[in-house]
Amino acid sequence: MYKRFVFFVTTLLSALVGCTSQKREANLVVEQVDFGNVQTYKSSELISVERLLPLETSDESLFGSIDQLEVWKDRIYLLDTYKTNAVLVFSATDGKFIQKIAGTGNGPGEFLTPYSFWIDYPDGSLYVLDRMMSKLLKYNLENLDYEVEIKLPELSPLAFCVPTEGDYLYYFPLRKKDLFGGKQYVKADEKGKVVSTYYDAPASGKILHGNSAPFYVYEGKLRVCPYFSNRVYEWVNDSLKVCWEMKWGDSTLPEASLFEKSEGSGEVMREILTNNYIRLLYVYENRATLAVKYYIQRDFYLSVYHKSSGRVFNMKAAAVQDDLGFGGVFPLPVGTDGDRLVGSLSRLDLKEEAVSPALKACLKQSDEEGNPVLVFYYVK
Numbered sequence: 001m002y003k004r005f006v007f008f009v010t011t012l013l014s015a016l017v018g019c020t021s022q023k024r025e026a027n028l029v030v031e032q033v034d035f036g037n038v039q040t041y042k043s044s045e046l047i048s049v050e051r052l053l054p055l056e057t058s059d060e061s062l063f064g065s066i067d068q069l070e071v072w073k074d075r076i077y078l079l080d081t082y083k084t085n086a087v088l089v090f091s092a093t094d095g096k097f098i099q100k101i102a103g104t105g106n107g108p109g110e111f112l113t114p115y116s117f118w119i120d121y122p123d124g125s126l127y128v129l130d131r132m133m134s135k136l137l138k139y140n141l142e143n144l145d146y147e148v149e150i151k152l153p154e155l156s157p158l159a160f161c162v163p164t165e166g167d168y169l170y171y172f173p174l175r176k177k178d179l180f181g182g183k184q185y186v187k188a189d190e191k192g193k194v195v196s197t198y199y200d201a202p203a204s205g206k207i208l209h210g211n212s213a214p215f216y217v218y219e220g221k222l223r224v225c226p227y228f229s230n231r232v233y234e235w236v237n238d239s240l241k242v243c244w245e246m247k248w249g250d251s252t253l254p255e256a257s258l259f260e261k262s263e264g265s266g267e268v269m270r271e272i273l274t275n276n277y278i279r280l281l282y283v284y285e286n287r288a289t290l291a292v293k294y295y296i297q298r299d300f301y302l303s304v305y306h307k308s309s310g311r312v313f314n315m316k317a318a319a320v321q322d323d324l325g326f327g328g329v330f331p332l333p334v335g336t337d338g339d340r341l342v343g344s345l346s347r348l349d350l351k352e353e354a355v356s357p358a359l360k361a362c363l364k365q366s367d368e369e370g371n372p373v374l375v376f377y378y379v380k
Contacts, residue, residue: 030242033290035303035314037249043324046313047303050340052358053095054373057366061097063088066214066344066372068333070119072141076374077126078334079117081176081212087117087128089144092337095374106133109146116213120162123196131156136168144177151192154179158208160214163222163235164192171214173227175205181225184226198240203259204228207268211282220287228253232283246292248303248314253278273297288339289379293332302332306379313379325356331375344377 055061055076064083069076074352075098076090085103090096103112111130117126119141126139127150136150150168153341157170170186172179180186183197185206208228217223222235223243232244254268262268271281274297282293290305292355300317320330327350331343346369347363362373 014067020237025085030245031168032245033312034247034249035292035305036317037251038301038314038319040319040321041313041315042321043326043330044260045380046315046330047324047341047379049324050376052373052375052377053092054362054365055090055095055371057099057370058097060100061088062369062371063089066334067232071335071337071342072119073249077117077119079114081114083153085111085113087114087126087144097333099144101128101139103130106135107136108149108166109139111135111137116159117216118161119310123162123165125162127160129160131158136160148190150190153188153194153338155191157186158227159212159214160209161222161224163187167195169215169222169235170322171224171226173201173205173208173210175201175203185224187238196238197235199226202228203256205265206259207265209269210280214283216283216285219287223283223285225281228259228279230279232285237289244290246303248278251276251278251296262364274352281335284336284341286336286339286341289341291333291341291379300332302330304379309341311380322354325354325359327359328354329353331377337376340376340378343377345373347372347377 004106030056046078063080065080066078067081068079071092074092076092077087084359086100088100089098091098097265103114104110106112111128113130113132114128115131118130123290124141126141128137134152134155136152138147138150139145140147153170158173159171161169163169172184172186182196182201183199184201189195204227215222215224223232227231230246231242233240234243258271259268274298278296279295280295284291288307293301294301295334301315302317303314305312317330322328322330326345329349331345333341334344335342344360347368359373
């Protein structure tokens with residue numbers, strides 16, 4: 001079920017030059033989608049595959065997991081936070097490894113644990129956040145040469161982005177009244193000086209639990225989904241405005257009262273993990289699709305809204321019936337590329353008897369512990 005609501009906000013300013021030139025009408029569109037209750041589907045009912053892309057496996061390019069993925073021009077940038085502590089670059093054409101920057105230390109241009117990265121397309125820069133060392137480092141996007149360290153406004157933000165050149169937007173989910181007046185989003189300059197703050201921290205701010213890269217760019221506009229929120233916000237005129245409101249049938253995110261029951265975050269998380277609450281949202285949006293990957297307890301789910309047809313899907317990943325030869329699994333999205341979603345298949349998860357000839361040919365390029373195969377697909 002999908003609805004669109006248009007809210008007209010009219011601001012009338014009085015000035016000596018006259019009312020007409022000072023009257024401004026701004027249309028704020030809040031789109032609402034209900035993904036409905038979980039259903040069972042076949043892979044062929046959900047997606048059409050454009051291509052498979054095996055990522056080259058070598059001693060230098062082997063990584064553990066895809067914690068973030070961005071496609072830029074003919075390159076794929078991906079983050080492996082915990083095994084190789086690196087940002088790796090592959091060809092988006094043939095999957096060949098190009099280069100990487102890995103955690104090596106705490107000197108100039110060095111990091112230990114990359115938590116997220118951001119590509120500033122107009123500036124041609126790559127930014128890497130190391131939360132453990134409280135460092136934000138800037139590199140050249142083409143050759144990954146180190147350029148400069150950006151001073152943070154406070155230690156260990158959970159996430160960041162670069163909305164405009166020279167401005168940095170940070171996400172501090174913790175609910176601390178003495179930290180930025182209880183606001184969660186902080187805009188600062190390259191010297192760490194706070195310019196402005198936004199978004200009152202909700203009760204859920206006591207728990208650090210969410211996607212390490214909640215910011216994304218859609219049609220040139222910056223968007224973000226806060227932790228434990230069913231809303232996506234757009235950065236408009238130096239402020240955050242709601243652009244999506246999401247529902248999942250009878251399933252819900254944890255209510256504010258749950259976070260207020262106890263001062264201890266451990267007790268709250270135990271209750272979340274033992275009940276059917278939606279948690280840990282990953283939002284992927286392009287012109288064709290809004291897709292949200294999420295957890296209930298310890299299982300992955302995926303909800304999808306196809307924008308042109310209005311169709312919605314909501315599924316448990318492990319319950320999708322594989323009839324496309326994916327080895328018995330479904331390629332959950334890890335990123336976008338134009339109007340496509342980009343999924344990933346790890347060879348360790350695949351059942352050999354359920355692998356298609358095309359996928360089998362991709363798997364022959366490396367051993368059982370090799371890098372995954374990316375799946376570029378459209379939602380039907």
